[in-house]
Amino acid sequence: MTQLQRRRIPDAAVARLPVYLQILNNLANTNVLRFSSDELAALAGVNAAKVRKDLSYLGSYGTRGVGYEVTYLMYQIKRELGLMREWNVVVVGAGNLGCALAKFGGFAARGFPVVGIVDIDPKKIGQITGLLAIADARELGNIVRDQKVKIGAITTSSAGAQSAADALIDVGITSILNFAPVVLSTPSSVSVRNVDLGVELQILSYYEQMRAESGDSSQNSQKLSHVNA
Amino acid sequence: MTQLQRRRIPDAAVARLPVYLQILNNLANTNVLRFSSDELAALAGVNAAKVRKDLSYLGSYGTRGVGYEVTYLMYQIKRELGLMREWNVVVVGAGNLGCALAKFGGFAARGFPVVGIVDIDPKKIGQITGLLAIADARELGNIVRDQKVKIGAITTSSAGAQSAADALIDVGITSILNFAPVVLSTPSSVSVRNVDLGVELQILSYYEQMRAESGDSSQNSQKLSHVNA
DNA sequence: ATGGCTTAGTGCAGAAATTCACAAAGTTGG
DNA sequence: CCAACTTTGTGAATTTCTGCACTAAGCCAT
Numbered sequence: 001m002t003q004l005q006r007r008r009i010p011d012a013a014v015a016r017l018p019v020y021l022q023i024l025n026n027l028a029n030t031n032v033l034r035f036s037s038d039e040l041a042a043l044a045g046v047n048a049a050k051v052r053k054d055l056s057y058l059g060s061y062g063t064r065g066v067g068y069e070v071t072y073l074m075y076q077i078k079r080e081l082g083l084m085r086e087w088n089v090v091v092v093g094a095g096n097l098g099c100a101l102a103k104f105g106g107f108a109a110r111g112f113p114v115v116g117i118v119d120i121d122p123k124k125i126g127q128i129t130g131l132l133a134i135a136d137a138r139e140l141g142n143i144v145r146d147q148k149v150k151i152g153a154i155t156t157s158s159a160g161a162q163s164a165a166d167a168l169i170d171v172g173i174t175s176i177l178n179f180a181p182v183v184l185s186t187p188s189s190v191s192v193r194n195v196d197l198g199v200e201l202q203i204l205s206y207y208e209q210m211r212a213e214s215g216d217s218s219q220n221s222q223k224l225s226h227v228n229a
Numbered sequence: 230m231t232q233l234q235r236r237r238i239p240d241a242a243v244a245r246l247p248v249y250l251q252i253l254n255n256l257a258n259t260n261v262l263r264f265s266s267d268e269l270a271a272l273a274g275v276n277a278a279k280v281r282k283d284l285s286y287l288g289s290y291g292t293r294g295v296g297y298e299v300t301y302l303m304y305q306i307k308r309e310l311g312l313m314r315e316w317n318v319v320v321v322g323a324g325n326l327g328c329a330l331a332k333f334g335g336f337a338a339r340g341f342p343v344v345g346i347v348d349i350d351p352k353k354i355g356q357i358t359g360l361l362a363i364a365d366a367r368e369l370g371n372i373v374r375d376q377k378v379k380i381g382a383i384t385t386s387s388a389g390a391q392s393a394a395d396a397l398i399d400v401g402i403t404s405i406l407n408f409a410p411v412v413l414s415t416p417s418s419v420s421v422r423n424v425d426l427g428v429e430l431q432i433l434s435y436y437e438q439m440r441a442e443s444g445d446s447s448q449n450s451q452k453l454s455h456v457n458a
Numbered sequence: 459a460t461g462g463c464t465t466a467g468t469g470c471a472g473a474a475a476t477t478c479a480c481a482a483a484g485t486t487g488g
Numbered sequence: 489c490c491a492a493c494t495t496t497g498t499g500a501a502t503t504t505c506t507g508c509a510c511t512a513a514g515c516c517a518t
Contacts, residue, residue: 010475012476018425018428021431022410022411026411037495037496044412047476047477049477049497052495052496053475060496060497062495062496063483063484063495065494067496080435082437082438082439083434089430104325112434151434175434175436183251191437192455193433193456194457196247197406197424198251198335198339200406200424201339202312204316204404206246207243208404209310209311226240226420226421227415227421239505266465267465276506278509279506281465281467284467291466292465292515293467294465295465296466459518461517461518465513466512467510468511469510470510471509472506472507473504475503475504476502477500477501478501478502479498479500479501481496481497481498483494483497484496486492486493488492
């Protein structure tokens with residue numbers, strides 16, 4: 001028993017792998033067979049050494065002097081990201097966004113089918129959205145158990161988000177995609193990703209203001225790039 | 230002329246300021262007057278020293294032994310983030326998401342009114358969505374000039390995203406919020422923030438798989454927390 | 459006043475992430 | 489089979505971020 005446990009990939013690299021995967025997908029659709037770290041770096045807008053290091057966390061799957069094979073690398077990235085299987089998703093909160101997610105087939109296509117949507121509002125329960133009927137939030141436990149759901153999306157109002165999170169965690173959810181503009185309080189064993197457009201816009205606002213301030217008065221304009229993950 | 234140029238706030242801190250602001254907003258609504266770095270840290274789910282360091286980039290606005298004043302700090306964060314003014318936003322791509330952004334009043338309320346939405350599809354042009362009529366994409370320049378728009382949101386298909394970005398940059402946009410699942414190629418003088426649910430789900434998938442692998446076989450379960458920005 | 463208590467602000471050390479730069483390893487052409 | 493060339497994989501340097509631990513400073517009770 002030499003330790004076989006998979007090497008842990010740095011968070012920053014994990015966040016880039018899906019982007020590489022997307023690009024490789026496009027390459028595959030254009031019938032490109034191989035690529036070099038330089039090419040992928042250009043397409044992803046990052047440094048080539050970073051690409052090589054990121055890919056090296058998966059193993060040694062390139063060929064020196066040649067590059068990487070598109071389909072093989074895609075396979076390896078998918079394997080590492082856990083995309084060899086589907087992950088069922090349950091949506092909590094049947095407002096505009098929640099229903100849009102339930103209707104939108106794009107997630108299923110990417111391997112994340114929405115298998116349930118719940119709400120606490122009796123007026124909404126029973127309505128059909130896409131292929132699903134909106135269920136009573138009290139059904140959450142059954143849905144999660146029956147469909148082996150691990151990922152929950154919170155699309156409630158801000159006010160309801162924390163109780164939605166509590167309910168999800170209570171029935172065994174360990175990954176949360178949170179669209180409500182609040183910071184959720186969760187045990188450290190749960191992964192949370194926040195999607196908040198207000199936050200994104202405010203970040204843009206900061207850099208925009210910097211630009212305005214350096215550009216307005218005189219000659220001290222200054223390079224000011226900024227791209228997020 | 231000693232250099233007066235504003236100290237540059239680290240990117241990581243800039244990304245947290247909007248979160249603090251949101252929390253302070255809630256505190257203000259609950260009539261809380263003051264808070265300590267410890268309290269804010271608990272609410273934001275971060276380390277207290279980090280909170281103090283982040284706030285110190287704004288200036289020295291706390292009182293030792295006491296804490297920070299809610300409204301005063303909100304003012305300072307807003308000032309630093311460039312939120313003392315409104316930033317008009319133009320949306321490119323009048324699909325489901327684009328129209329939802331145009332209708333949704335939430336952005337205007339947060340200081341980012343959508344003042345225009347354009348598309349290239351003649352069938353869509355002229356239709357009303359919320360308060361706005363969908364304009365011809367060729368009107369982009371006029372809209373941006375007339376309304377002094379600095380921020381553009383791309384809600385086109387993947388295929389159309391790069392040309393949308395080119396068009397936005399061409400008419401002088403310097404900040405882009407990109408919802409299309411592609412990596413945009415832009416000059417370094419432009420800020421880009423990507424919002425891609427597929428990427429978020431795949432990141433969750435990775436940590437979910439890690440959890441499954443450490444939990445399944447034996448006793449080497451391991452703490453595995455993970456929370457994003 | 460004074461001493462004890464609280465909390466901001468910050469220097470510094472350690473961790474994480476990025477980038478450089480080069481050796482290792484493969485290909486190709488003669 | 490060798491020399492020239494390409495590109496990976498990675499050690500090491502650098503930069504950025506984090507978090508501890510301590511100092512500075514204000515409040516309050518006596």
